[in-house]
Amino acid sequence: MSADTPNAPVLSVRNLKIGATAYPPGEPPREIEIVHGVSFDLAKGRVLGLIGESGAGKSTIGLSALGYGRGGVKITGGEVLLDGEDILKLPRRGLRRLRGRRVTYVAQSAAAAFNPAHRLGDQVIEGALRHGLMTRRAARERARHLFAILGLPEPDSFGQRFPHQVSGGQLQRAMTAMALCPEPDLIVFDEPTTALDVTTQIDVLAAIKSAIAETGVAALYITHDLAVVAQISDEIMVLRHGNTIEHGETRQIVEAPREAYTRDLLSVRSTIKPAAAEQPGDLLRLDGIDAAYGQGLQVLHGVDMFLSRGQTLAVVGESGSGKSTTARVVTGLLPPMRGQVLFEGEALPPALKARSKEQLRRVQMIYQMADTAMNPRQTVAEIIGRPLGFYFGMRGQARRKRVAELLDQIEMGDGFAERYPAELSGGQKQRVCIARALAAEPSLILCDEPTSALDPLVAEGVLKLLGDLQQETGVGYLFITHDIATVRAIADSIAVMYQGRVVRFGPKDKVLSPPFDDYTDLLLRSVPEMEIGWLEQALGTRKMTSAGN
C-alpha cells in the first residue's frame, strides 16, 4: 500500500478547511469555519504531534485523515492525500475500505471504545478480519505479538479477558494494539493518555512509542500537553483557533520556539509559589481519620494532616488514593468511622446534618466539573446570590451590588450576571463557582481538582485567581490534585496519599526534596517534563512501577 519512493509522504494535507454549524445563544444558527487552511506532510515512520487548547481544531484535523467529520462538522475545502490519493473524493465504499485498514484511530477513552460484552482479543482482531486482511489464526498471532510489544501482561492469554478485567492503562494499550493489528499506514492517536494517572501515563507512553518504532507506522498524535508530545513525536504542529501557529522539528519547538503563543504553552508549568514564612495557627486538622463506603470497603486508613490559616495544603495522589474521600469527610458528606476533624480548634460534628449554618458557611467547595456544579436553570446572579441570601439574608439591591462586586473579583464583570451556565466558557464557569464559594466568606475552600478539566493556559489563569484571592481574603485552600506542576504553583504544604494512607506530609520544600519514599519518587518522576529524552531517562531510574500497570 505504501508509496514507491521512500521519502514520499504517507499523509499529505493540503490547505484543509473545515466548517461547522454554530448555535450562538439567542441568535439563529450560522455556518462558521473552524479550521482555516492547514497543510502538512507526514512521512512513513514519523510521528507528528498536533497540539493546542480545546477548540483549536486538533481532533477535527486528526479525524479528517479518516475522511470523517464529527457531528455536524463538514470538510469544506482542501485535499487530504493518503499515499497520493485524495480521500475526500472517495465514495462511501472507498472510505469504508480505508478506515480501520489503512488508517486507524485510538480514542481518548478506551473504556468507552471497547464493547464490554466481548473479549478484548476478538475486538482487537475484528478490523483485520472484517477487511479480509488475514486469517483468524494469523490475526491472533499478530495480536499476541502486539500485546508483547506493548508490554501487556501474559500476551498469550491477554486477549481472553473482558474489558472490565483490565486496568485503564492496559485498556489504552489494548486499543493501540487494535489500531496496529491491520498493519495500517497511519494511526491517529486522539489524546490517548489524557484520562490516565501520571504514573500510568508514563508506561502507556513508553509502550506506544516502542510500538510505533517497531512497526514503522506513521502517526498523528493529538494532545494538549506539550511535555507529553515532546517525548513521542518527531515534529510538532501548534494549532490555535484552527490556524497553524508553528510547525517544526520537536527539538526546535521545545528548545527554540519562534512564536509567542508557543512560548506561553511552554512556560505554563513554570509558576512556583514561594514558600510561606510563618505557620500562624491551625485552620483545619484531620486526626486519625478512618473512613469507609457502605459496610465493608475501607478507603481511608488513619489519615492525619493539618492546614494553617490562610495557606494552601495540596493533597496529591492517583485515582483511588482517597483524596476526594478526604474532602468528603471534611464536608461532612461521609462521616468517618474513627478520628475527628478539627476546624479552627473546634471539633466539627461528623455528619452534615449536625453542623450549624455558621459551620457550613465557613467551609465551601469548588468542584472539578464546573458544568455539573451549577444548576443549568439558574443565572449567574442567582447562583452567586443564593449564598448571600442564605447566609447573610441579603436581598434586592444590596445583593445585586454584592454579586457585581464578586463578579469583578473573579475578573468577569457585571455583564455576565444574567447569563446561564451554558453561555459561559469552561474557565468562566469555574470562576463563577469560585465566586459562589467566596460569597459565603469562608475561611476554608475545598478545591477538588478545579483545574484538571481546563486547558493549560485557562487553568493557569484560574490558579492565579485563586492565589490572588488568598492574598486578599486570607482564605485557606485544601487543594486536591494529581498534577505536581499545579502543586508547585500553589501549595504551601503537601500531603501525598497512596492507597488511602498519607505517605508523606509536610511543607512543600521538604516534601519535594530528597530523600523520597518509593511512591513519591514514582509520582515525581512520572510527571512529564518539557525535555526531549525525559521518558527514557525516567523509566530507567525509578524505584517502583505504578500499581495500575
Added chain:
Amino acid sequence: MSELWRSMPWSARIGLAGCAFFAFLALFADVVAPFGEREIVGDVWQASLSACEGEAGPGTCLLGTDNLGRDMASRLIYGAQTTIAVALAAGVLSFAIGMILSFTAAVVGGWTDQVLSRVNDMLLAIPTLIFALVVLAALPQTIAILIAVMAVIDQTRVYRLGRAVAVDVVVQDFVEAARLRGEGWGWIVFREILPNVLTPLIAEFGLRFAFAVLFLSTLSFLGLGIQPPEADWGGMVKDNKDGIIFLVPAALYPGAAIALLAVSVNLVVDWLLARTSSLKGGRG
C-alpha cells in the same frame, strides 16, 4: 404575546386552537349548546341536519340525534365539560401526588425510597382497569371518588418517571453544593431539581391527560364512570355503538372528539418540550 404566536410552529398553533376550541365549548356549554343535555328533541338516531323540536322551539340537529332522540351536538358540548374537567382534575391530582412522592424518594433515599418504590411497584402490578372496576364498584359513585381513583392509578406512572429523572439530578454536584450550603428539602426539590426535570414531566403530563380522557371514556363505556343521564364522550360512544350496525354514525362523533382533544393537547406539549429543553434554561 403576538411574538410568541409568530415563533410557534404550525403544529403548535393548530394544537393550541384545538385546545382553545374545546375549552370554549366546555366553559360556555350553556350558551353554545342549542338544546338541553337531557332533552329529547326527536326520533331515535335521526340523520345529521335533520329538523327537531325542543322545549325552546324547533331547530336543526347538526349531528343528528342519539339512541334516545337527544341532540348529539348538544350532548357533545356538555360532554366536553364533564370529560375535560374530570380528566384535568385527575391529571393534576395524579401529578401532584406522583411528583411529591417521587421527589421525596429521590432526595431522601434509603428506606423511604425502598418503601415508596415497592408499594408503587405493587400498585403497578395490578391491571389498572380491573383495579378501577373493583374499587369503583365497591365505593359510592360520585365524581370526587372517580377522580381520586383515576389519580391514584395514574400517579404510579408519574412516580416512575419522576423518580427516574430526579435520581439523575440528585447525584449532580450542584445538588451536593446546595446540601453543603445547608439548604432544606423544599429548596432542593423546588429550586434545584424541579426546573431540571420539568421537560420530561411536561411531556408526560400531555400524555397522561390524553390517557385520562381515554381511561374515563373506558370507565364510562363500562358503566362505572360518569353516570347517565349526564353526558360524557365515553358514555356516548357506548350508548350509540349499536347504531354502527345500522350505518348510524352517532358513535363516531364522540370518538372523533376524544381523538381531536388528545392530538391537540399533544401538539401543544410537543412545542412546550422543544422550548423548555433549550440551552437557555427554558426561559428565553
